[in-house]
Amino acid sequence: MVNFNGELLPTTETFLDHQNRGLRYGDSLFESMRAVSGKLFFWEDHYLRLMASMRMLRMEIPMDFTMEFLEENILGVILANDLDQSAARIRLTVFRSDGGLYLPETNVISYIIEAKALQNPFYVLEDNRYEVELFKDFYVNPDMLSTLKTNNKIINVVGSIFAQENDYDNCLLINTNKQVVEALNGNLFLVKGNTVKTAPLKDGCLNGIIRKKLMEIINKLEGYELEENSISPFELQKADELFITNSIIGIRPITKYRKKEFGNVTAKNLLGKLNAVARLG
Incomplete structure (x- = not known):
């Protein structure tokens, strides 16, 4: 399951098309983070970095795009994928909504939240050849x-x-x-x-x-x-x-x-x- 603009959808469902500005122009930001048993590592730091980046790219930040709102949505995706008792990799992607060429028609944003299982609950040191x-x-x-x-x-x-x-x-x-x-x-x-x-x-x-x-x-x-x-x-x-x-x-x-x-x-x-x-x- 993924979260697209607040709605939980099966990963098999098509919800993006050829007009997506992330696809067309890379007009998009993302945060990758680790969660363990429903706890997000360094969530405040990720959130503040995302907000600063959105402002720099002149994206319109929704009024309800608070740290608590996004955390609730992320935890919902974790639960929907049965990862609330294990380690998970979270990706939160934010992109300007469809419309326009280089100049966007709107600065309103859309977002996607994904979750995938991770093997280890905490950071481990790999010491094999690298x-x-x-x-x-x-x-x-x-x-x-x-x-x-x-x-x-x-x-x-x-x-x-x-x-x-x-x-x-x-x-x-x-x-x-x-x-x-x-x-x-x-x-x-x-x-x-x-x-x-x-x-x-x-x-x-x-x-x-x-x-x-x-x-x-x-x-x-x-x-x-x-x-x-x-x-x-x-x-x-x-x-x-x-x-x-x-x-x-x-x-x-x-x-x-x-x-x-x-x-x-x-x-x-x-x-x-x-x-x-x-x-x-």
């Missing part, structure tokens, strides 16, 4: 639009195909200034000694929820120094650890980049603290 490479066919623009979670993800799609064709598990994206921005499916963190570094938003990286949470955690920890600064490709092979973060996997250590292999001590330490924060809400 090799990455730079994706240099196309570049990320270092601007605020690149920080939004929009449906304009063609570079991520082409990069994923490149990774599969070349037997990589993921790729790292670079911007037009040749700075390393993020992975195909999440933010990138680099560990060197006691310094944990991640790219700044001005470089065009996604304004990730887990990125934000880990930065808050690291800032409170003794023995670690957080650095939010541009990452050069030359730094990657000098790092002690590289790891990827997103709202579904939590933290994913990278084990190899070119000839360099990496550990995961810091990633393991941070994962436990991330799970603790997630439990608290």
Whole structure:
């Protein structure tokens, strides 16, 4: 079952057509989040990011589009799919309603809520082989639009195909200034000694929820120094650890980049603290 504009519908039912602006122009935003036993991880952060993104794209926010209203609708989808006692992956998609060419006829929005089962209730650390490479066919623009979670993800799609064709598990994206921005499916963190570094938003990286949470955690920890600064490709092979973060996997250590292999001590330490924060809400 999916929720389309407040109505629960079977997944087999057709409710979108060729006029959909998300399909036509990528005029759409989405939030992916984790839920466990009906509890949404970091829901307030996801909601606030969505509202800020909608305002930036000049979408009309309905009066009833409150945090409580959307949470109730999300929980309804979880219950309708019998996932209220297990872990679930939630996708909330918001798109401008049909009409117009590049210039929309309306800024009124529609929304879809989906839920799929996840295997693990909390974030777990995978320590099997995970090799990455730079994706240099196309570049990320270092601007605020690149920080939004929009449906304009063609570079991520082409990069994923490149990774599969070349037997990589993921790729790292670079911007037009040749700075390393993020992975195909999440933010990138680099560990060197006691310094944990991640790219700044001005470089065009996604304004990730887990990125934000880990930065808050690291800032409170003794023995670690957080650095939010541009990452050069030359730094990657000098790092002690590289790891990827997103709202579904939590933290994913990278084990190899070119000839360099990496550990995961810091990633393991941070994962436990991330799970603790997630439990608290």
